[in-house]
Amino acid sequence: MRVLLIEDDDRVALPLMEGLRRFGFTVEHAGTGADGLAAPEAAMVLLDLGLPDMDGLDVCRAIRSRSSVPIIMITARDDEVDRVLGLELGADDYVSxxxxxxxxxxxxxxxxxxxRPAGADTPGTEPDPSADPAPARTPDVQRIGPLTIDRRTRQVRLHRxxxxxxxxxxxxxxxxxxxxxxxxSRRQILDTAWEPNFFGPTKTLDVHIAALRRKLGDSSWxxxxxxxGFRLVPPAHADTTSAAVPARGGTPR
Structure with a gap:
């Protein structure tokens, strides 16, 4: 995903750009509101409200007048009015x-x-989670072939x-x-599933990968x-694979 970061303070911008790139984002940096408005449209805008040449709220208003690109405000302002005004002007979220x-x-x-627009279901039909290997998702539930992941309840199902x-x-x-x-990448996984700048033994990741493969019933997942690093892909025969049997014995923590 290409992200446009509009932030004038290099002490904030440079570490943030490095961190986002470690998570796989492509980041373009603009140090002023004018430069941000002149930049090519990105898939996501991170907008600092305290810019040197113009108020970030005006930048938000200008972007929203011409584009529906998602905008996340970055603010050090404590005033709730500024945050509310930014959201009313079209920002999608904010971080303080x-x-x-x-x-x-x-x-x-x-x-x-x-x-992301939701795909339309055919009226009167029930979706078959194993019918299409392409990922389908709602805000909380994701289906990848026969695998279903519910982030809200933290439940996983394979072949139901x-x-x-x-x-x-x-x-x-x-x-x-x-x-x-x-x-x-291994670093991206450790930063996401463990902690940023995780300094423990990387063998921890291999142990958990092995346990997860075992519980999915097929190492080719x-x-x-x-x-x-690693990637998740449905096995070629996933639609005919029987449900995985939970592994017995100890589980790595």
Whole structure:
């Protein structure tokens, strides 16, 4: 996803750009409101309200007058009126300084899910989760072939049979499922499913990958891209695979 960051303070902008790029985003930086308005349209705008040449609320108004691109305001202002006014002018969300990259990434993903148009179902028919291997999603429920992930209830089903996952296994699966088929680097996974700047043994990730593969019943669900990371893909025979049997014994935490 291409993100336009409109932020004048390099002490904020540079670490933020680096952090977002580690999560797979392409970031273009504009240091003034004028530069931001002149930049090519992106898939997401991160807009600081305290700009040197013009008020961020005016930038928000100008962007919204010509585009429906999602806008997340970045603000150090404590006044609730400014935040409310920004939302009324068309911003989709806001984060208050200071904030963590993980929080911002979560908000970007949430806003993106809300902005994505839902596919229309044929009247009078029930969706078959195993009929189409392409990912389908509602704000909380995602289907990838026969695999269903409910983020709100933290439940996972394969061929409609429940799979019991440990908390970290669920977080790991959700991370890989954010963009099925795309490669997630080991660092990106650790930053997302564990903690930013995780310094523990990387073997932890391999242990959880192995446990998750076992519970999915087919190791080909999670491909190892040597030297880079992992990606989640439905096995070629996923529509005929029987439901995975929950693994017995201890579960890594």
């Amino acid at each position: 300084k200071p904030f963590g990259v993980r929080e911002l990434v979560a908000r970007i993903r949430a806003v993106t899910r809300r902005a 049979a429940p799979i019991a996952l440990a908390p970290k296994e669920f977080d790991l699966l959700v991370c890989l499922a954010e963009d099925p088929g795309a490669v997630c 999670i491909e190892n891209i040597r030297g880079i």
